[in-house]
Amino acid sequence: MHPIEIRLPSEASVLEPLQLMIEALGKSAEVEEDDLSSLSISIIELTKNAMEHGNGFDPEKTVTISISIFPNRIRFLIDDEGTWEPEKALGFNPGEGDELLSTRGRGILIARNLAKWVEFGLTPEGNTRVTLIWPLN
Amino acid sequence: MKIKQHKVDDVLVLSLSGKVIGGPELMDVKEVFQKAVDQDNKRVLLDLGKVSWMDSSGLGVIVSGHTTLSRAGGALKILNATKKIHELFIITKLITIFETYTDEQEALNSFGD
Numbered sequence: 001m002h003p004i005e006i007r008l009p010s011e012a013s014v015l016e017p018l019q020l021m022i023e024a025l026g027k028s029a030e031v032e033e034d035d036l037s038s039l040s041i042s043i044i045e046l047t048k049n050a051m052e053h054g055n056g057f058d059p060e061k062t063v064t065i066s067i068s069i070f071p072n073r074i075r076f077l078i079d080d081e082g083t084w085e086p087e088k089a090l091g092f093n094p095g096e097g098d099e100l101l102s103t104r105g106r107g108i109l110i111a112r113n114l115a116k117w118v119e120f121g122l123t124p125e126g127n128t129r130v131t132l133i134w135p136l137n
Numbered sequence: 138m139k140i141k142q143h144k145v146d147d148v149l150v151l152s153l154s155g156k157v158i159g160g161p162e163l164m165d166v167k168e169v170f171q172k173a174v175d176q177d178n179k180r181v182l183l184d185l186g187k188v189s190w191m192d193s194s195g196l197g198v199i200v201s202g203h204t205t206l207s208r209a210g211g212a213l214k215i216l217n218a219t220k221k222i223h224e225l226f227i228i229t230k231l232i233t234i235f236e237t238y239t240d241e242q243e244a245l246n247s248f249g250d
Contacts, residue, residue: 012160106193113228
């Protein structure tokens with residue numbers, strides 16, 4: 001099965017439609033009702049990171065989300081046009097010490113806790129790619 | 138997202154409803170916190186009971202509100218966080234910063250005299 005591919009400009013206005021799409025897709029794949037918002041929050045957090053750190057919120061630059069639905073999991077590949085690395089981009093741990101009161105930087109922490117599997121890597125072209133796998137019952 | 142506010146004695150109750158998702162709309166929330174301080178409303182109870190969805194951007198604005206009010210000698214407390222929002226507070230350890238309540242009167246009383 002070919003993946004579903006969504007191409008987004010790097011601007012915040014597309015986030016809410018994306019949230020609705022992800023939850024609709026999750027529902028169709030029989031993700032538990034209670035987990036739909038966890039799924040969409042995880043994807044939105046990683047997409048926002050791609051838009052900001054990979055693409056500098058340049059609406060001319062694209063975040064591509066490829067979605068493959070397998071019998072026991074959904075795989076999301078979130079690709080941007082940059083080459084950033086999460087630890088370097090963030091530079092601090094938002095859950096610790098003084099950084100607890102930072103107004104930003106929690107996206108990856110949230111995605112990793114809500115989603116079962118999140119991994120950063122590179123596309124064949126050398127751009128940043130995040131893989132999120134959501135298991136299905 | 139919508140913002141409503143009303144006052145109970147000297148506590149400003151801010152009620153958010155809808156989705157609190159990243160975008161320029163969140164600036165409105167930041168401005169409300171600043172305006173509260175400007176108008177000497179330093180005790181703020183943020184009611185999240187009608188928030189259907191929130192991400193880290195929403196948390197960031199809440200933290201910003203906390204900082205704004207704390208610096209002015211005030212306080213921000215949370216009312217009716219949904220199960221999912223409460224989970225986000227736990228994941229990010231913001232639960233150690235914010236007092237959260239499920240009963241409005243109890244929350245109002247907690248501000249003291």
